[in-house]
Amino acid sequence: MNKITILIHCKDKPNIIASVTNFVAKEGGNIVYLDQHVDREQDVFFMRLESEFVSDTFSTEDFKNAFKNILAEKFEMKWRIYSSKKKPRMALFISKYDHCLYDLLGRYNSGELNLEIPFIISNHNDLKSIADNFKIPFYHIPVSKETKGKAEEKQLALLKEYNIDFIVLARYMQIVSSKLINEYPNKIINIHHSFLPAFVGAKPYHSAYKRGVKIIGATSHYVTEELDAGPIIEQDVAHITHTYSIEDLIAKGRDLEKIVLANAVKLHTNRKVMVYNNKTVIFS
Amino acid sequence: MNKITILIHCKDKPNIIASVTNFVAKEGGNIVYLDQHVDREQDVFFMRLESEFVSDTFSTEDFKNAFKNILAEKFEMKWRIYSSKKKPRMALFISKYDHCLYDLLGRYNSGELNLEIPFIISNHNDLKSIADNFKIPFYHIPVSKETKGKAEEKQLALLKEYNIDFIVLARYMQIVSSKLINEYPNKIINIHHSFLPAFVGAKPYHSAYKRGVKIIGATSHYVTEELDAGPIIEQDVAHITHTYSIEDLIAKGRDLEKIVLANAVKLHTNRKVMVYNNKTVIFS
Amino acid sequence: MNKITILIHCKDKPNIIASVTNFVAKEGGNIVYLDQHVDREQDVFFMRLESEFVSDTFSTEDFKNAFKNILAEKFEMKWRIYSSKKKPRMALFISKYDHCLYDLLGRYNSGELNLEIPFIISNHNDLKSIADNFKIPFYHIPVSKETKGKAEEKQLALLKEYNIDFIVLARYMQIVSSKLINEYPNKIINIHHSFLPAFVGAKPYHSAYKRGVKIIGATSHYVTEELDAGPIIEQDVAHITHTYSIEDLIAKGRDLEKIVLANAVKLHTNRKVMVYNNKTVIFS
Amino acid sequence: MNKITILIHCKDKPNIIASVTNFVAKEGGNIVYLDQHVDREQDVFFMRLESEFVSDTFSTEDFKNAFKNILAEKFEMKWRIYSSKKKPRMALFISKYDHCLYDLLGRYNSGELNLEIPFIISNHNDLKSIADNFKIPFYHIPVSKETKGKAEEKQLALLKEYNIDFIVLARYMQIVSSKLINEYPNKIINIHHSFLPAFVGAKPYHSAYKRGVKIIGATSHYVTEELDAGPIIEQDVAHITHTYSIEDLIAKGRDLEKIVLANAVKLHTNRKVMVYNNKTVIFS
Structure with missing residues (x-):
């Protein structure tokens, strides 16, 4: 089982949460944690999401690339994605x-x-x-x-x-x-x-x-x-x-x-x- | 501006978060708060979501009905939806x-x-x-x-x-x-x-x-x-x-x-x- | 029943506590509370004492005078004495x-x-x-x-x-x-x-x-x-x-x-x- | 320098504090800490006192004996006296x-x-x-x-x-x-x-x-x-x-x-x- 953690921040815009959860679902992930925060003074959106992937062919690198191309550029996100397989x-x-x-x-x-x-x-x-x-x-x-x-x-x-x-x-x-x-x-x-x-x-x-x-x-x-x-x-x-x-x-x-x-x-x-x-x- | 709060709990299943956020987005809502919790002992999923609707024609009752028919029944949810317009x-x-x-x-x-x-x-x-x-x-x-x-x-x-x-x-x-x-x-x-x-x-x-x-x-x-x-x-x-x-x-x-x-x-x-x-x- | 509270501070010296408790006892008081503190950096002694007097002839003013003449001057104390009869x-x-x-x-x-x-x-x-x-x-x-x-x-x-x-x-x-x-x-x-x-x-x-x-x-x-x-x-x-x-x-x-x-x-x-x-x- | 700690409890009576502090002073001790407490429900007096003795001839055993004979029996105290020289x-x-x-x-x-x-x-x-x-x-x-x-x-x-x-x-x-x-x-x-x-x-x-x-x-x-x-x-x-x-x-x-x-x-x-x-x- 692969488990990844996604951290995102970007300018607050409509539909970020729906877009991200949709993307993860389409990639075959089951979201097991999601929390977000909006800094209303700075108008910045923050999000943390954990997702599990059961597919044998799941690759963190592929996921990162897809995330970057499909989501991160569109919303101009700063983002980090971590696999639970690697300890800091x-x-x-x-x-x-x-x-x-x-x-x-x-x-x-x-x-x-x-x-x-x-x-x-x-x-x-x-x-x-x-x-x-x-x-x-x-x-x-x-x-x-x-x-x-x-x-x-x-x-x-x-x-x-x-x-x-x-x-x-x-x-x-x-x-x-x-x-x-x-x-x-x-x-x-x-x-x-x-x-x-x-x-x-x-x-x-x-x-x-x-x-x-x-x-x-x-x-x-x-x-x-x-x-x-x-x-x-x-x-x-x-x-x-x-x-x-x-x-x-x-x-x-x-x-x-x-x-x-x-x-x-x-x-x-x-x-x-x-x-x-x-x-x-x-x-x- | 209409603002509603949705509280949900149901048996934990894949794709609940994506389904709900998708539904809210399609109804024209912008999610401004989302938090969820899974009780792993009881295998129960909990969620709280706040969404804003700018459309003049938004009706909380219509939204509740749509939510009930499209989501609540499918996931066998217990749910409550509150409009911010009514004080308890x-x-x-x-x-x-x-x-x-x-x-x-x-x-x-x-x-x-x-x-x-x-x-x-x-x-x-x-x-x-x-x-x-x-x-x-x-x-x-x-x-x-x-x-x-x-x-x-x-x-x-x-x-x-x-x-x-x-x-x-x-x-x-x-x-x-x-x-x-x-x-x-x-x-x-x-x-x-x-x-x-x-x-x-x-x-x-x-x-x-x-x-x-x-x-x-x-x-x-x-x-x-x-x-x-x-x-x-x-x-x-x-x-x-x-x-x-x-x-x-x-x-x-x-x-x-x-x-x-x-x-x-x-x-x-x-x-x-x-x-x-x-x-x-x-x-x- | 008269009850007074004494607050004292002065340079730390031997025998202050014994001298004060002795004095109060001789004046007919029963000490119901005593706490003290020494600031070792500044070499200053602090004390708080509560005493009850049952005698009908007890006078807070007389007690203050006796305290001042017998104790306060000897130890160069700063002191305050309060009767419980007067609310601040x-x-x-x-x-x-x-x-x-x-x-x-x-x-x-x-x-x-x-x-x-x-x-x-x-x-x-x-x-x-x-x-x-x-x-x-x-x-x-x-x-x-x-x-x-x-x-x-x-x-x-x-x-x-x-x-x-x-x-x-x-x-x-x-x-x-x-x-x-x-x-x-x-x-x-x-x-x-x-x-x-x-x-x-x-x-x-x-x-x-x-x-x-x-x-x-x-x-x-x-x-x-x-x-x-x-x-x-x-x-x-x-x-x-x-x-x-x-x-x-x-x-x-x-x-x-x-x-x-x-x-x-x-x-x-x-x-x-x-x-x-x-x-x-x-x-x- | 000898330093001892005295712990006392007994039925509450007038003049305990004055008696104890007097006794310690007469034995040549300088009280460096004193705190007491009265349990008004049970009518019990508690006291903790630390005293320093500079005399070369001071003996904790002698002090204990004197304390027992002169004070403890009179007030029917339960008491313990500890020397700082012995670590528990x-x-x-x-x-x-x-x-x-x-x-x-x-x-x-x-x-x-x-x-x-x-x-x-x-x-x-x-x-x-x-x-x-x-x-x-x-x-x-x-x-x-x-x-x-x-x-x-x-x-x-x-x-x-x-x-x-x-x-x-x-x-x-x-x-x-x-x-x-x-x-x-x-x-x-x-x-x-x-x-x-x-x-x-x-x-x-x-x-x-x-x-x-x-x-x-x-x-x-x-x-x-x-x-x-x-x-x-x-x-x-x-x-x-x-x-x-x-x-x-x-x-x-x-x-x-x-x-x-x-x-x-x-x-x-x-x-x-x-x-x-x-x-x-x-x-x-």
């Missing part, structure tokens, strides 16, 4: 914090995540033993002001060699360069340890403590050129009180970070996220 | 608590609710002045063991006279009879002051206090024959601590009750709720 | 939005709030009928650029005439002047319709929509000279999705605003809030 | 689920937990490699109907040999016997995968799915003779929708379970939990 390949960038790493690898190990992790990159060697325990190749690529360019070349070479589809910065603690961002547009997922747009940048828990907020948060977003300003995928928060020290905020925040990041990774790999106008449409 | 008419049943009443009438007054409130019924006279302030007819129908039957006849007469579509029990504190339930199946919305199925029945805050839970809740559900066991529309919760007295729980719970009930009313009147197998599908 | 008097400033007004007056009416509302001030006449329904004097004091000074004089005269203890800006939509702030330091409670410090200033729901956040919030804080930057008393949030229009955000936000503001008012009137270093200590 | 020793009972195990060991490794884990017991061998990776002794003690008695004897022997203070059932999936419960009263922490008291017993996610709740939860409680009815330490919940399959509920629930259990363990080891009348007082 994720590179994990880490530094010294282990909570998101343990959490993601624990989920990966138990089969909760629909993805492959060909390798882990870190600018420090501290967490190598965790990668070893989970039997995932670990590359130590130190980053300093002087070596940043060279380090990035090594990273890009690895990403290419392993056919990486997307990158997760699991508290990587380094700003990634434009070059990497351009190679992976809306494909680098970061976890920021605040409820964005509050407390952009370094040391958000210190800022939260100083401001005396009663709630802290974590935000997972796609990385763009502007720091901590990319499209938000997922956010969550926790109530705190005046009794929390900065260390308490950091500890509480770790629980938010790991769950928010894991949810963002799941949404991304299940093809449920579309980006438009620096915002996300999340199909649930 | 809600009867409000209250007793002595005023928090849900103030909350609903405040929203009604500010235009937040897409409905009409032809009258309020209460088994006590205490809150009549609130109804008066909001200029809504108030019927005092006392209920005692002896008068229960008579009282219900009066209620039913009023419901019929005013063409009531659905009933909201805003902390009505009386068990409604089978007769009323059968006249308004999945059309009587109750607010229960606990996180169901915990603490069914009377005095849930007392039970929550005794059990020492750390979270209390409120549940809005359709009324069925079995007490507090109908399909759940909406639930919310709040964290509490050992410092809360029963009175504190009741006060905190009031905030949950009024917001949960208001949300349930909005979901119902926006035709976003479908009931199947004593559960709800809520299209967002 | 609240002035309500409103404008055109009615949701916080209905919510507060509904709670006031049902006895949930431990305060008095001598009057309501509004810069518009729109909500006068609500004040009338609840039988609370309503003063319409229009504010324009030219009349702002005069309007404020009228406000101050009313506040003085009615012996107002604190002010609640229930979506008042006007920036209050330094003069008012200085007369009521940490005694003017505002509700801001965002999760501060995100989206300071006007139209926060529009900003939240534009940024594509997945959670919105509301913040109640004391008013200081700097806009939306005063000590935060209470915050809450709600999850949203890409399907929410700005109008949906505003509607959802109303529910946050009214509950956050009501909670802040309750904390303030129950003497549970202390302010230090532009932050609050909230004793629960 | 936790035995971890697991079965086949690894999410709570990874979570607790990750926190343990990073220094977040103030405890020691001398060993892990499991009735299955599946998770041995995780224990090995974290270098914690692992005992495989199979349990069948026939061997249950023998298995428990082995468990008790290990608990005694390693001087275990408390037990955590991290999804252990076996009912522990009265004998173990009596040896460790209010010292066996379980995580139940529902919002108790809803869905007691086996397969709560299946029951939640069937009932159609809109929120699921997890509950950590002390184990008592009655199944899932012991004193609740911590609860949390997550919103779900009709789109969640049972597998989705289980996956979402895992995140609740691990965080709720970790929080309960932290509260217990930081001596913040008191049990009375099958409920907990949690000092924050």
